[in-house]
Every structure is written in C-alpha cells, then in structure tokens.
Amino acid sequence: MALFYVQGLPIGAVAIMLALLASMGGFIFGYDTGQISDIVLMPDFLVRFGSCGTPGVASTCSFSDVREGLIVALLSIGTLVGALAGAPTADFLGRRYAMSVECFVFVVGVIIQISSEHVWQQFAVGRFISGLGVGSLSAAVPMYQAETAPPQIRGTLTATYQLFITFGILVAYCISIGTRDIPSSGSWRIVVGIGILWALILGIGILFMPESPRWLAAHDRLDDAQASIARTRGIPASEASDHYVIRREVEEIRSNVLYEKNISAGWIDCFKVENKTLYRTLLGMSLQSLQQLTGANYFFYYGATVFLSVGIADSFVTQIILGAVNFFCTFGGMYIMERFGRRRPLIIGGLWQAAWLFIFASAAISTDPATNPGMGKLMIVSACMFIWGYAMTWAPGVWILIGETFPTRTRAKQGSISTAANWLWNFLIAFFTPFIIKSISYKYGYIFASCNLLGAFVVYFFLYESSDLSLESVNMMYIDPDCKPWTSRNWAPPGFASRQDLIDQSRAAEAHKPLASGALEETRIEKRSSKNSSEEV
Known part of the structure; x- marks a missing residue:
C-alpha cells in the first residue's frame, strides 16, 4: 500500500527505506572523511606514527607534510580506483550485490588500520584499501537510488546520500571528541574500528531491498x-x-x-559525440571536480588544524560546529533541490560560497588571527556560512545529477568516470593542502572562491534541468537539438505542452485509481485537472 502521494502519484515505504539504507554508503564515506582530521592530532597516534624529538612524548611529535598528506590522502587514491571499478562491478553483479562486496572490501581496510602498531605505512595502506570500497560505493549508490526512486521524489531520495555523508562526518567528529582523552591507542582505534558496524548495516541490509528495475530490464x-x-x-x-x-x-x-x-557500451562509448554522450561525460566530470574545488573538504580534512592555528582553544569543538551546520543544512538542501530544481540552486550556491570564502581569506590575511580573536571568530562564521550554502546546494545537487544525467547503457561507466574525477581532486586537495598553506597561507581561500564562481558559470551554460522527469525523458531532453540548458526548465517529453503539463496529466490519470487518502483526494485532483484544462482553453 502506498505510504503517501506526491503530485497525485503513489510512493511506497520501500522507496524511502531503500534510499536511506543505500545512503549508508554515503555515511561510510563521510565517517572516513571526518575521522582523520581529529585522529592526526591525537597524542597516541602522534607517538606511534609521527617523528618525535623525545620518544614517547606527544608534545615533541609531529608529521612531515609528506607523511601527513599520504595518511590523509591515500584514502582518496583508493576511492579513485574504486570508483572506476564500481561500474563493471555494478553492471556484472547488480547494484545490490555490488554494494555488499564493496562493504566487505571496506571492512578489510579497517582491520588493516586498527591492527597497525608503529608503521604508518600500514595505516595508510589500510586507508587505501578502505578507499577502494568507499569509491565503489560512491559510484554504485547514487546510481542505484536514481534508477529505483520514483521520479517525483528522486531528487530528495538521491540527496539522502549527501545527507548521510554529512551525518557520517558529524558522527566521526562526535566519537573523536569522546575518545580523544583515552591515553592508549583506543583513542583512535575505536574511532576507526566502529566503521565496521556501518559497513555491516549496508552490506547485509541492502540484500533485502529491490534490485534496480533498469538493471533488471537490461x-x-x-x-x-x-x-x-x-x-x-x-x-x-x-x-x-x-x-x-x-x-x-x-x-x-x-x-x-x-x-x-x-548498441555496445564499452568505456570508449562514454566519449562518443553521438547523443551528447561525450558532452554529458565531461559535464559530469566537471561538476564532480568543481564540487571538490568548492573548498568544502579543505575544512573537513584540515579544519581542526586550521582553527588550532588561529588560536581556537578547542579545535575539536569547532569541527563539531562545522559538522553540525553541514548536517542540518543538508535537510534544507533536500527540499531546495526538489522544490527549485537543479540549476538555480547550484548557480546561487556557487555565488554565495564564493562570497564567504573571499571574506574568510581576507579576514585571515588582513591581520594575524592567532593574536586577533575577532578575526578568528569572523573566520569561523565565514566557514559556517560557506558550509551552510554548500550543504544546501552543491553538496546534494551534484550527487543527484550524477544519478540522473546519463543514458542507461553507459550510466554506470559515466557515473564511475565522473566520480573518479571527484576523488582525483579529493586526493590532490588532501595531499597538497599542507604544502600550499605553507606557501600562500590563507590566500588559498581566494583560489576556492574563484572555483565557486567557475562552477556557477558551468551550471548556467551547460547543465540541463532534469527535475520531475523520468531518467528516459532526461535522455530525450539532452539529445533534443531545440533544447538549450537555459531553456531546459520548460522542456517536456513529446505529448506534453510543458513540464507542468506532464505533472498535471500524471495527476489526472492517477486520480482514476483508488487513493489511500480516499474520495476527497480523488475529487480534489479531478477538480484541479478540470481547472487547468479550462485555463488552457
């Protein structure tokens, strides 16, 4: 029985359950992203894997830029490889079984990490192997959600992936602040080891959900x-x-x-000009790259270190504040992407994020924030406002678009290529940030601000509006020579006068079916349909 109705069409409880369960893949992604920022500052972790002036004394221990960069960034190299492997795995095994296998790979990586004693390379390799699983999941989950979710709420359900990423980041911060005072290796081993639980929930639970109907039909x-x-x-x-x-x-x-x-669909087909396949591959890669270049992961990976350097007494608490803003604002993002479509939120979000990054960087370089508490607070406010805008636009929006922009026969491969671009920039930012900050300090913020402006430009001139359309209709829209990105909001499939006409006709047709809400709802829909018909005449 339908749980509720959207645009007059039935939505079942299973649609909500599968979106939430599959989004545990995003939770794993976020949890692994969020934990490392605090772990590299924990005393036991520094003593075991850092270079110490006095053996066993954490205050004399530190990481070189190369070592810290590799520990943080090797996860991203694993995810890059995993994202590319995610497509053939998902096509061969099916979306659900692929996710179960990828969770197993993640667990292997976690076990390698928590069994590390004093060799930092082992911990880094464990993060690489975990990254293989995370990367494959990042390709499979949005694709599965987009292929399975009803079109009327596809944006919201696909956005739960990003919501769970932010939730994972926040949970990692909270667990880290709870374990940081443990004097032994439990301070970081507990944080890392709990990741096994999240993988088991997804790996086992997804087997009870329906398979993608598009994979089954294929x-x-x-x-x-x-x-x-x-x-x-x-x-x-x-x-x-x-x-x-x-x-x-x-x-x-x-x-x-x-x-x-x-029609054969090898990797080379993702780069063919026909039916705007190359266009969409490049667009997907650009959007995923630009999502990283917004600068969000600069705060998530190195936020604790950044705010410690500006004189914040407890940088762990600051990280929790940023994580909470990121998580709770993503709820607003789910509404915005469903209510206002894809294009407008991304354009406005890019401009908003650029403005606050300009303020962040300007505040930092105008005076020494470590000696000026006012500037330090302005930097925190700027970072929170940036995260607020990011969480409501670019964070959920890009993952939604990766699931619904590509044609069926190459969707898995194009999704993998696009996601791989995300992870490539993820690695570059994670690894080179310590070197860049040492060279240009907080002027780094100006680079990210410029990339946000570029993102708004790319969306306006190249992205088509795909909200309210089935995946098959999205494909038709992209190959329609008369449709341009800036006019795509009004495009509708053949037989419909406009996007709104498509929605109204679906409502009218469904009104003749028994509704859970009873005759009153049926009458209301029929009256609305009659009113619209009269207005058109």
Whole structure:
C-alpha cells in the first residue's frame, strides 16, 4: 500500500527505506572523511606514527607534510580506483550485490588500520584499501537510488546520500571528541574500528531491498523490473500489471532498453559525440571536480588544524560546529533541490560560497588571527556560512545529477568516470593542502572562491534541468537539438505542452485509481485537472 502521494502519484515505504539504507554508503564515506582530521592530532597516534624529538612524548611529535598528506590522502587514491571499478562491478553483479562486496572490501581496510602498531605505512595502506570500497560505493549508490526512486521524489531520495555523508562526518567528529582523552591507542582505534558496524548495516541490509528495475530490464527480467517498481510505489504485485503508473514506467524502461540493447557500451562509448554522450561525460566530470574545488573538504580534512592555528582553544569543538551546520543544512538542501530544481540552486550556491570564502581569506590575511580573536571568530562564521550554502546546494545537487544525467547503457561507466574525477581532486586537495598553506597561507581561500564562481558559470551554460522527469525523458531532453540548458526548465517529453503539463496529466490519470487518502483526494485532483484544462482553453 502506498505510504503517501506526491503530485497525485503513489510512493511506497520501500522507496524511502531503500534510499536511506543505500545512503549508508554515503555515511561510510563521510565517517572516513571526518575521522582523520581529529585522529592526526591525537597524542597516541602522534607517538606511534609521527617523528618525535623525545620518544614517547606527544608534545615533541609531529608529521612531515609528506607523511601527513599520504595518511590523509591515500584514502582518496583508493576511492579513485574504486570508483572506476564500481561500474563493471555494478553492471556484472547488480547494484545490490555490488554494494555488499564493496562493504566487505571496506571492512578489510579497517582491520588493516586498527591492527597497525608503529608503521604508518600500514595505516595508510589500510586507508587505501578502505578507499577502494568507499569509491565503489560512491559510484554504485547514487546510481542505484536514481534508477529505483520514483521520479517525483528522486531528487530528495538521491540527496539522502549527501545527507548521510554529512551525518557520517558529524558522527566521526562526535566519537573523536569522546575518545580523544583515552591515553592508549583506543583513542583512535575505536574511532576507526566502529566503521565496521556501518559497513555491516549496508552490506547485509541492502540484500533485502529491490534490485534496480533498469538493471533488471537490461538483463531481460521485465517481470522482476515490474515487481521492483511496484514495491517502491507501494502497489501490490497482483495489481501491478493493471496499474497506470506501473505500466507507463515499465513501458518507458522497456522501450529504452530495446533501443539500447544492440548498441555496445564499452568505456570508449562514454566519449562518443553521438547523443551528447561525450558532452554529458565531461559535464559530469566537471561538476564532480568543481564540487571538490568548492573548498568544502579543505575544512573537513584540515579544519581542526586550521582553527588550532588561529588560536581556537578547542579545535575539536569547532569541527563539531562545522559538522553540525553541514548536517542540518543538508535537510534544507533536500527540499531546495526538489522544490527549485537543479540549476538555480547550484548557480546561487556557487555565488554565495564564493562570497564567504573571499571574506574568510581576507579576514585571515588582513591581520594575524592567532593574536586577533575577532578575526578568528569572523573566520569561523565565514566557514559556517560557506558550509551552510554548500550543504544546501552543491553538496546534494551534484550527487543527484550524477544519478540522473546519463543514458542507461553507459550510466554506470559515466557515473564511475565522473566520480573518479571527484576523488582525483579529493586526493590532490588532501595531499597538497599542507604544502600550499605553507606557501600562500590563507590566500588559498581566494583560489576556492574563484572555483565557486567557475562552477556557477558551468551550471548556467551547460547543465540541463532534469527535475520531475523520468531518467528516459532526461535522455530525450539532452539529445533534443531545440533544447538549450537555459531553456531546459520548460522542456517536456513529446505529448506534453510543458513540464507542468506532464505533472498535471500524471495527476489526472492517477486520480482514476483508488487513493489511500480516499474520495476527497480523488475529487480534489479531478477538480484541479478540470481547472487547468479550462485555463488552457
């Protein structure tokens, strides 16, 4: 039975459950990202893996820029490789089984990390192996969510991936502040080891969710695809074949699969000009790269170190503040991306983020923030306002777009290539930040601010508006020669006058089906449909 209705169409509880469960992949990503910022400052970790002037005395221990960069950034190298491996894995095993295997790889990496004694290279290699799992999940999860979620709430459900990334970061900060005073290796081993729990939740739980209907259809399992759609819509399997919404979605998927079935889809196909495939590959890579170049991970990876250097007494607490802002504002981001589409939030977000990074950098270089508490506070406020804008626009928006921009036959591979670009810049920022800060200090913020302006430019001139459309309709929009990015908000599939007409006709058709909300809801929808028809006449 449908849990609720959106635009007059049924949404089942399973659609919400699978989005939340799959988003544990994002939680793992965020948890691994957030933990390292605090771990590299823990006394036991410094004594074991740092270079010490007096053996065993943490205050005399430190990391060289190269060592710290590798410990932090090797996760990103693993995720880069994992993201590329995620596509063939997800295509071969199916989206669900691929996620289970990737969780196992992550657990192996965690075990290697927590078993490290004094060899920092072992810990770094463990992060690399964990990164293989995280990277593969970052390619598989948004794709699975986009392929399985009903179009009417696809943006919100796909955005839960980013929400869980922020939640993972925040939880890592909170656990770290709780364990930092443990005198033994438990201070960091507990933080790292708890990651196994998150992987078990996802790796086992996802097996109880429906498989992607588009993957099933591509493997000649249309009956299973129909059953999968019915589960996410909350429609009994016995009624699925006679239900308007289910029949329409199955037919759309079937037609698209038949069209693409005899077309080979190797990696090289992702770079072919036909049907704007190359265009979309480059667009996906650009958006993922620019998401990293917003500067968000500068704060997540090195925030504790940054705020310690400006005289903040407890940089761990500052990290929790940033993490909390990031997490709670992502709820707003889920609403914004569903209510206002994809293009406008990303454009406004890029401008907003650039403005606050200019303020952050200017405050830092105008005077020594370590001796000027006012400037230090302004930097924290600027960082929070930047994170506020990022969490509500670029953070969820890019992951949503990666799931819904590409055609079915190359979606997994294009998603992997795009995500790999994200992880490449993730590594570059994580590894080179200590060197760059040593050279230009907080002027680094001006570089990130400029990249945010570039992001707004790219979105305006190259990104098509994909909200409210099925994945198959998104593909049709991109290959329509008469549709331009800045006019794409008004585009609709053949047979519909506009995007709103598509929504209204779906409501009107569904109004003739029994609704959980009863006859009153059915009458309301029919009246609205009649009113719209009169206005058009």
